[in-house]
Amino acid sequence: MAKKRKKKHVPQRTCVGCRTVQPKRSLTRVVRTAKGVQIDLTGKIAGRGAYLHNTQKCWEIGLKQALARALKTEISPDDLQSLSEYAESLPDDSEAIA
Numbered sequence: 001m002a003k004k005r006k007k008k009h010v011p012q013r014t015c016v017g018c019r020t021v022q023p024k025r026s027l028t029r030v031v032r033t034a035k036g037v038q039i040d041l042t043g044k045i046a047g048r049g050a051y052l053h054n055t056q057k058c059w060e061i062g063l064k065q066a067l068a069r070a071l072k073t074e075i076s077p078d079d080l081q082s083l084s085e086y087a088e089s090l091p092d093d094s095e096a097i098a
Contacts, residue, residue, distance in 0.1 A: 013051040016066040017058030027051035030062075030083070032071040037079040039086055048072065059087035 011024040029040040033047040040049065050070035052062045063083060068075050075083070 015053045015058055015062075016050045016070045017052050017055075017061040020053075022053070024051070026053075028054055030067060030071070032073050037067075037071060037073065037075050037083065039083070054090050056087055056090050056092045059083070059090060063087065 012021050013024045013027055014021050015027055024043070029043050029045075029049045029051055031038060031040040031045045031047040031049045033045060038045070048071055050062075050067055052058050052067070063075075063080065067083075
């Protein structure tokens with residue numbers, strides 16, 4: 001008799017922009033550290049994190065207020081500038097969420 005294989009657990013996270021739940025790997029993590037708020041492409045930087053889709057629409061919503069609320073901090077103007085620059089480099093396609 002063959003052993004049953006367990007399905008691999010896929011961590012789920014909620015995008016703070018559009019509030020949809022997706023696999024963790026399909027979202028970008030933004031983390032609050034002692035140095036400020038920064039993008040964590042590796043997913044391993046220590047600190048409080050929040051997740052956003054890789055679309056300008058989700059980043060716009062997130063940068064207005066949702067991201068600061070999720071990270072429980074105020075985002076400094078310098079950090080906001082660097083996050084906005086990253087958001088502008090993303091596709092404006094809402095189909096990327098699906």
